[in-house]
Amino acid sequence: MACTTILVGKNASYDGSTIIARNEDSPAGQFTAKRMKVILPADQPRHYRSTISHVEIDLPDNPLRYSSVPDACASKGIWAAAGVNEADVAMTATETLTSNERVLGADPLVELTEAKGKEGEAGYVGEQSGGIGEEDMVTLVLPYIRSAREGVKRLGSLLEAYGTYEMNGIAFSDVDEIWWLETVGGHHWIARRVPDDCYVTMPNQLGIDEFDLADARGKRSEFMCSADLEAWMGEHHLDLTITARTAGEAKDSKTDAARSSEAGATGTRIFNPRDAFGSHSDADHVYNTPRAWSMHRYLAPHGGWDDPVGALGPESDDLPWCRTPERKLTIEDVKYTLSLHYQGTPFDPYGRLGSDSTRGIYRPIGINRNNFLAVLQIRPYAPAGSRALQWMAFGSNIFNALVPLFANVNELPEYLSNTEEGRVSTESLYWASRLIAALADAQFSLNTAHIERYQLAVGSKGHALVAKADREVAKLTRADAAARLATANERLAAMLRDETDRLLFNVLFTTSENMRNAYSRSDG
Template identity: 30%
Template sequence: MKLSVIASLLSILYLPAVFSCTTILVGDKATADGSYIIARNADHSALTNQHYFHHPRIDNASGKFKSSFNDFTYPVPKTSLAYDSFAKAMTHDHSWGSAGFNEAGVGMTATETIFNNPAVLKIDPYVENTGINEDSIINVILPRAKTAKEGVEILGKIIEDRGAAEGFGVAFVDPDGIWYLETASGHQWMATKLNSEDCFVSANQGRLQQYDPKDTAHYLASPDLIRFAEQHGLYNPQQDGVFDFHKVYSKDDKTDVRYNYPRVLRLQHQYNPHLTTVLSEPMAFPVFTKPEKLLTVDDIKAGLRDHYQGTKDDPYAEKDPYAPKRPISVFRTYESNILQVRPELPQAIGEVTYIGWGMTALTPYIPFYEGAKIPHIFREGGNSADEHSAFWQLRTVQTLAMVDYKQFAPIVQSAYQKMEQEQAQLMHKTEQEYLALYKKDPKAAQKLLDDFEITIANQTMATAKKLQLELITKLTADIDHKYHFAGA
């Protein structure tokens, strides 16, 4: 009996993140510093501890990758590139990579859970038992992709040959730009390269529409994407006009209007305040927008932390766990990642991953340089609370703050905002010192980055511990006041 209960719990923890994630992509001419940014909230279970790992380069590698979710396997490349990944603790980073960069300068975040057209899936269903899925993508693609476009091509070929086990969107970035891939069915897919001036938002649904098979510099897809739709009566060029990927291959229903479109609308209006789109007409939403002002990493953080604050739809201010609109920041977010590529800088500091453990509205984003050693505290702990791991130190603050969001959230947010500003100043100083060092003294430059990460880790954990004590003190006073029993 005990074994069956444990097995059931494990299966829940390994389930794909259904109804999860919000993705933001920003081209280099839409950012204030000329960087490319891909970002995503991963939402599933509040108890899912995440570890941040570095996988070393392996020459003459052999064997197979094995999914921890289904029976999907894939050969390990002979030369397995070094890469970082952000994975569920229970897998020991054998799978569920989530996000990271590799030594070739390719970054990925995977996946945005999406849902394909049920009519298409009747013809070409997901290959649930042996197809590729969220737990496999990062750990299969990053060890072998030399460019973002090649990453798209590798994943696309796997979908064609082996099938997709579920619907998903995946973002790729390198110094040349951003690509975004969406599944269409069990074996169909398409991807587009983001224009430099554009911003793209996705929230648990297929968003891509335009596809030009002749323009391979900006579009890639399964070879028979359009022909398949025609053959099965899903698309008629004479009646339907220009091929629309979303109309043919994506699902649109009442759930999208309540659960997905509000998040897209919120972020598009946040970055483009003069947009006139309304929730009652979601098909009028643009797929891509040009932000009215150049965006920064802080703007992306704000988007990923959004929960309709300042409106009647804020579930936390209104203490409404059944609010009709699903917010972007939810308590069950187990990690949030922002991957930034600054092509003009050396790769070691030009590629930065900002990671938020847990609920984004109540957690700091911690910067990690691609060239730095990852402190061990970010690779500790499991799915039960402890006193040592970074995840549980940060999650404890969030749990305490949610007891009285209106009173405690401002305290937490103010402390982390101050800390993030201090860390941004330290980043600037570290980068200037690195640029002066890395050519003449590579070892000293490396130590500089490693020391930066240790300093950041210590500062973050000290701030979290201080917040825990402050919130416990305030809760103690509140409870004492409520149940004082001091006589008449």
């Protein structure tokens, strides 16, 4: 499934929070209705069967409560997508990734094989289940982990045991760390800790561009991987590194001899997973890498991204996976970044720069088929009972607004939870957001002011209501805080609904006034 992810380390964020955020996007030609739901321990399955792959897994008997964003229609599986558990550990899954023929030949994906023939007859071959995938991962992992590292280890063990039928990237965070895991072929995986002072951009491509195998097989302080990764890479000639180099060293800063000497002396073994496991296709250069470029261009604006002769353009294969921002990043920065449509460039489909041949040539981040945006913030300074916030928006990100919700609750407001597949209703935030986007897009320039006022109102009132709730629960236990925070979430949802209804009215009026069949003379 098409998505875009941004991760913000605690020293790169405005308030010391760890922040992981992801758009979930529908495939081309369809929209997937989404809703929110809290899964209580009693409701978590003890035996799980995947709808897509039919893999069956027994689950532990001590799950934690967690929030989720499942599909409104469960006929194709749960797709829990993003959430925070009661230990204040967050997870978002998944970012679909690209790979290459060498990797998929060396470790084929584990796909469902249907039964052939009839049972009991000669030549019958029974069904072979597939591995785990995006449909399953949050349900299988988030209820059982108490740190981001534990998330990597649990998901890694499941991948090694059951395999996967697709390439994916998965983020985990707690109050101290963010980890990013990428699947490699059917059973292999790598994971890297996000540097505390950096942000990470991920646009549907395998992204990690530097990996220390010595750390991954030793201390595991910054890197982890499947147990046999190095041997498997060697057997199938997957490492494309020309010479060894030390961690963090620029590719061209030393001679080959110096790099090899230092790598041997320090015991490091650095390689580029993007070269080994990823892709650099023509499709990437219009669908994936331009999104990373646009994120970097906003978050580190003086990085030379617009230099016509530079090596960091929208189709570059060498855009950094992580980078230190030029200033600390806010929730609003994350929202704006995950709504980008190449503003200020010749590629903006709504812009006046460029030409018909450039506007819309690259796939935007803020696209018509955004399903939702979840921004998972773990705040180190907040009261223990209200540390985790799950900021949410539905529909196309250009036209929606983020609302904060407290994760330490047993239920979530109906306005964000009552989505029904195929039944459009303004009683549901998901469908109201879809309606607003379709109407506003038709008269984009005239509706922009309405959208901006809406986003400012929801964001500012959301921050104020969060601060009020923090004060209310400051001296309460986690258990006692849950009920108070559920009330705070209802206040937030009521505010959001008022602002959304107002926006829908304004956008409907503006677009209706400018329909092509408009005529200035009134009756009489």
